[in-house]
Amino acid sequence: MTIQQLIEQLPLQLLxxxxxxxxxxxxxxTSDLLSAALAKVTxxxxxxxxxxxxNILGVASIKQAAAIILSxxxxxxxxxxxxxxxxxxxxxxxxxxxxxxSGMLYNMLKEEKNGNK
Amino acid sequence: MENTLSTTTDKVFLxxxxxxxxxxxxxxxxxxxxxxxxYFPKNDYLxxxxxxxxxxxxxxxxxxxxxxxxxxMIFSDRVRITAKDDGPGMKDMKKALTPGxxxxxxxxxxxxxxxxxxxNNIKRFxxxxxxxxxxxxxxxxxxxxxxxxxxxH
Amino acid sequence: xxxxxxxxxxxxxxxxxxGRKDVDIRYxxxxxxxxxxxxxxxxxxxxxxxxxxVTNTSVVRTAIILDIPAIMIVRGKQVPExxxxxxxxxxxxxxxxxxxxxxxxxxxxxxxxxGSPWKIR
Ligand SMILES: Nc1ncnc2c1ncn2[C@@H]1O[C@H](COP(=O)(O)OP(=O)(O)OP(=O)(O)O)[C@@H](O)[C@H]1O
Ligand SMILES: [Mg+2]
Numbered sequence: 001m002t003i004q005q006l007i008e009q010l011p012l013q014l015l016x017x018x019x020x021x022x023x024x025x026x027x028x029x030t031s032d033l034l035s036a037a038l039a040k041v042t043x044x045x046x047x048x049x050x051x052x053x054x055n056i057l058g059v060a061s062i063k064q065a066a067a068i069i070l071s072x073x074x075x076x077x078x079x080x081x082x083x084x085x086x087x088x089x090x091x092x093x094x095x096x097x098x099x100x101x102s103g104m105l106y107n108m109l110k111e112e113k114n115g116n117k
Numbered sequence: 118m119e120n121t122l123s124t125t126t127d128k129v130f131l132x133x134x135x136x137x138x139x140x141x142x143x144x145x146x147x148x149x150x151x152x153x154x155x156y157f158p159k160n161d162y163l164x165x166x167x168x169x170x171x172x173x174x175x176x177x178x179x180x181x182x183x184x185x186x187x188x189x190m191i192f193s194d195r196v197r198i199t200a201k202d203d204g205p206g207m208k209d210m211k212k213a214l215t216p217g218x219x220x221x222x223x224x225x226x227x228x229x230x231x232x233x234x235x236x237n238n239i240k241r242f243x244x245x246x247x248x249x250x251x252x253x254x255x256x257x258x259x260x261x262x263x264x265x266x267x268x269x270h
Numbered sequence: 271x272x273x274x275x276x277x278x279x280x281x282x283x284x285x286x287x288x289g290r291k292d293v294d295i296r297y298x299x300x301x302x303x304x305x306x307x308x309x310x311x312x313x314x315x316x317x318x319x320x321x322x323x324v325t326n327t328s329v330v331r332t333a334i335i336l337d338i339p340a341i342m343i344v345r346g347k348q349v350p351e352x353x354x355x356x357x358x359x360x361x362x363x364x365x366x367x368x369x370x371x372x373x374x375x376x377x378x379x380x381x382x383x384x385g386s387p388w389k390i391r
Pocket of ligand 1: 172175176177179180181202204205206207213214218219220221229230231232233234235236237255305306
């Protein structure tokens, strides 16, 4: 699934408006612990979190995450968004909690898998 | 809020919070919640208060040198909490109140602290909020009102 | 949803069984940050399941403050003895699944647990 499709289907708000959203992902990792995300997120992942600390950019760029979804409409400060844009990290805003965001994504990925069979 | 800080009461309780001790965070908040159950037996009210005290306690345990104290004053229609410590204070109050800003050490983050929203939680759930900070220390005062009480408004 | 059903769906075990075993869970909330969890205040008293990857005693204290009857630990993490003890004393159920948080949320969401009725920031 592409990030574009993800944005349209959930729907999500794209904060890093200057970045393109053609990239794709096949899995999701939900965690607010940077160490856990650092260990598990890959370039195939979208990372769901409520962490808006600057350090999330470090983790996402090292692991080349396809995108970060911030739950609960947790608007990060402008500084974080512009740094993300510089580093090429797509940041999306979800109006749902991490539980709901994850639940919806789980269903979407499942449907996609079934559709592809 | 004319008389917010002028009412007197003899129901005052004091709790000490040890500095740099993360594994007991929340224990004072629980003690406060249990104690207040005798005065305000209302789940919703106690949850709001409990959350605020938890955040204040966590900050004393994580961000101070020597820990600090939590004073609980009980009035007929409200509870006032004063959390005090003797340093090092906040370098930048505006930043400290910005969601996501945190100076919590990695050891605290591993335990689920350092999201940088604690003070915002207090602001959100409290009916009165005051904070001052210098190198000599930080004083946080907040009140949670028992809204059901018709004399409150 | 009953605790046993939740365990069945997420392939979880009950590692601290003393508490409200027959509680009917309606909501779920997933977080590793205590302050984020504390942000969720339930206006009604409908039972909620807290899903988390954090295992220290503060998780239990957070649950008690919010009147949360059950905690689900994800990623099969080892839970410290003190955490279990504190949960037992306060009758907070502790479940553990070897699934990651994403999958645990996905399975429970699909099975009908609702997101907590939080208020927008
Ligand atoms: N008593 C204090 N003394 C000195 N600095 C403080 C104190 N309380 C808070 N701060 C500063 O304000 C920042 C923000 O505090 P806040 O409680 O909002 O978030 P946090 O404690 O960092 O993370 P969280 O509360 O989400 O776990 C802290 O990171 C710290 O720098
Ligand atoms: Mg704090």
